[in-house]
Amino acid sequence: MRTKVILLLAPLLAGSWRSNSSAQGVATSAPITDIRYEVTFTRANGEKHQVSSTMTFTVGGTEPVLLSLPEWTPGAYEIDNFARNVANFAAEEAGTALSWDKVDPDTWRIRPRGVGQVTVRFDYLADSLDNANTWARPDFVLFNGTNLFPYAEGRGYDFSASVTVNTEAAWKVVTGMTPAGPRRYSASNYHDLVDFPFFVGQFDVDSAQVSGTWVRFATYPAGSVTGGLRVAAWAALKLVIPVELKVFGEVPWTTYTVMQIVDPSYGGGSGLEHQNSHVDVLGPGMVGSPVMPSLYAHEIFHAWNVKRLRPSDLWPYRYDGPQPTTLLWISEGITDYYADLAEVRGGIVNPKGFYDLTSDKMSQVEVMPPTSLEDASLSTWIHPRDGTEYIYYPKGSLAGLLLDIMIRDASDNHSSLDDVMRTLYTAAFKNGRGFTSDEWWATVGKAANGKSFRDFYARFIDGREPFPYDQVFPLAGLRVSRDTTRVPQLGIASLQDSAGLHVTEVIPGSAAAIAGVAPGDQLISVGRFKAEDPNWTDQFRSQYARQPEATALPVVVRRNGAEQTLTAHLRFVLRVESRLVEDGRASSKAKRVRAGLLTGTTTR
Numbered sequence: 001m002r003t004k005v006i007l008l009l010a011p012l013l014a015g016s017w018r019s020n021s022s023a024q025g026v027a028t029s030a031p032i033t034d035i036r037y038e039v040t041f042t043r044a045n046g047e048k049h050q051v052s053s054t055m056t057f058t059v060g061g062t063e064p065v066l067l068s069l070p071e072w073t074p075g076a077y078e079i080d081n082f083a084r085n086v087a088n089f090a091a092e093e094a095g096t097a098l099s100w101d102k103v104d105p106d107t108w109r110i111r112p113r114g115v116g117q118v119t120v121r122f123d124y125l126a127d128s129l130d131n132a133n134t135w136a137r138p139d140f141v142l143f144n145g146t147n148l149f150p151y152a153e154g155r156g157y158d159f160s161a162s163v164t165v166n167t168e169a170a171w172k173v174v175t176g177m178t179p180a181g182p183r184r185y186s187a188s189n190y191h192d193l194v195d196f197p198f199f200v201g202q203f204d205v206d207s208a209q210v211s212g213t214w215v216r217f218a219t220y221p222a223g224s225v226t227g228g229l230r231v232a233a234w235a236a237l238k239l240v241i242p243v244e245l246k247v248f249g250e251v252p253w254t255t256y257t258v259m260q261i262v263d264p265s266y267g268g269g270s271g272l273e274h275q276n277s278h279v280d281v282l283g284p285g286m287v288g289s290p291v292m293p294s295l296y297a298h299e300i301f302h303a304w305n306v307k308r309l310r311p312s313d314l315w316p317y318r319y320d321g322p323q324p325t326t327l328l329w330i331s332e333g334i335t336d337y338y339a340d341l342a343e344v345r346g347g348i349v350n351p352k353g354f355y356d357l358t359s360d361k362m363s364q365v366e367v368m369p370p371t372s373l374e375d376a377s378l379s380t381w382i383h384p385r386d387g388t389e390y391i392y393y394p395k396g397s398l399a400g401l402l403l404d405i406m407i408r409d410a411s412d413n414h415s416s417l418d419d420v421m422r423t424l425y426t427a428a429f430k431n432g433r434g435f436t437s438d439e440w441w442a443t444v445g446k447a448a449n450g451k452s453f454r455d456f457y458a459r460f461i462d463g464r465e466p467f468p469y470d471q472v473f474p475l476a477g478l479r480v481s482r483d484t485t486r487v488p489q490l491g492i493a494s495l496q497d498s499a500g501l502h503v504t505e506v507i508p509g510s511a512a513a514i515a516g517v518a519p520g521d522q523l524i525s526v527g528r529f530k531a532e533d534p535n536w537t538d539q540f541r542s543q544y545a546r547q548p549e550a551t552a553l554p555v556v557v558r559r560n561g562a563e564q565t566l567t568a569h570l571r572f573v574l575r576v577e578s579r580l581v582e583d584g585r586a587s588s589k590a591k592r593v594r595a596g597l598l599t600g601t602t603t604r
């Protein structure tokens with residue numbers, strides 16, 4: 001997704017599945033023209049945590065108009081059912097209320113009285129902080145067009161529209177959408193209309209020239225990123241953008257806007273990419289941490305990889321149901337590989353820092369059940385509960401590193417994965433289409449001097465075999481150093497929110513499961529460690545690492561308002577820690593491959 005989940009699992013949204021409505025024969029809407037949207041956000045509706053949306057259009061008669069809201073926001077590969085947040089829906093024509101009903105959960109059927117102009121209004125409940133959704137505070141709103149802008153069912157997405165924002169005179173409006181007047185914007189088709197999120201209200205914004213284009217940095221709340229923190233954020237942006245654009249050879253935007261929210265209710269951090277902006281949501285602990293440059297590098301690389309260079313399964317986007325692809329590991333994992341490369345190529349981290357980022361990903365993959373990258377890409381839509389929900393990020397990133405090394409080795413460092421990305425960008429995106437799996441592997445093979453990747457694909461991408469680190473890394477003067485440690489494990493995933501630390505998942509058969517810990521429990525303490533302490537898991541691991549197996553451990557949870565003390569019995573897992581290090585015996589060719597990878601160069 002979009003969402004790069006760090007430290008804690010994101011809240012699991014209950015996606016309800018239904019079949020594609022248009023395929024099920026829901027009638028097509030009557031044609032509508034001259035489509036305008038208005039979003040109203042004042043202090044009054046900010047205090048109610050809502051925003052109001054108005055859609056005006058012209059109809060040619062009494063045929064019913066069917067208006068649908070998307071089920072998801074591209075980049076966030078999950079069904080969110082935005083229509084569930086709609087309240088006070090109403091339609092009118094020439095001052096007379098029109099009758100309406102629903103034809104499916106997110107489609108409204110409106111009956112016009114005749115030729116004329118119809119206005120549809122609704123409020124949107126904006127109390128969930130999620131970069132794919134709309135979130136209102138008394139002085140601020142983030143909104144996404146997928147939440148507020150209905151489209152005419154079955155009439156395609158190829159229509160232009162304008163958006164007017166009504167808000168307090170002193171408040172700011174920031175969006176990547178093309179300005180068309182005072183607080184008025186326009187988009188030439190629906191895909192664009194919903195790809196430019198808005199910040200409206202009181203927040204900080206400044207801008208700078210980077211690689212010949214204007215980049216804006218908008219941060220809420222005002223004062224959340226100031227002084228040295230803001231200088232550091234700008235420094236990171238100025239380092240990653242030039243090295244990322246070098247991969248593709250062009251800046252694809254006129255302006256780029258980084259839109260960032262910091263809020264104490266949010267655990268970890270996540271970003272959601274768009275064609276000329278991205279929205280980051282961070283917990284306060286993330287501000288100024290190494291997560292920030294990494295997140296910027298990841299989300300900005302998406303401006304090329306997925307917003308433009310995109311699997312054909314996702315081209316064009318559809319909004320009325322899930323849109324799975326086996327290639328999400330390329331769109332997300334390889335984007336994450338390039339985030340690490342941008343950091344080392346831009347000088348944010350040194351080579352050791354790059355190896356450490358890679359080692360973390362190897363560790364994340366090692367503790368997961370064997371999962372194929374293609375299967376994980378498809379499954380993300382249903383949020384698998386076995387821990388592999390987002391495995392295509394770290395594992396896809398490692399696949400990118402392995403492919404890059406193999407291409408450089410086979411071509412004597414004359415080509416790299418950068419050439420694959422640039423070639424496909426030109427062949428697919430520049431010709432107005434997505435790329436296929438066959439095209440990806442053909443391009444990889446060609447860059448690798450004709451080498452076949454059929455076996456690699458079958459075993460490691462479609463298949464579930466452990467990655468061949470020991471065969472591939474030495475080709476780049478690298479090797480894996482392994483240490484085995486014994487780690488106490490409770491077996492839960494949790495989420496910190498304003499109401500405390502809540503258990504979201506309990507691994508079947510784990511110490512927590514046998515003790516009776518259940519999803520939804522608020523975790524109060526484990527042993528002598530209070531769960532409100534952000535470092536409790538580290539302290540727990542070091543305190544109990546040398547205790548005997550089955551040591552009794554009191555676990556205090558709050559369930560249905562009452563505290564309960566459960567007894568867990570300590571269990572250990574053996575964790576093999578793999579670290580990527582430089583190989584002291586590297587050949588001169590391997591050293592050239594390594595240097596090329598770290599600096600973004602080839603031997604020409």
Ligand SMILES: [Zn+2]
Pocket residue numbers: 001002003004273298299302331332335
């Ligand atoms: Zn991403």
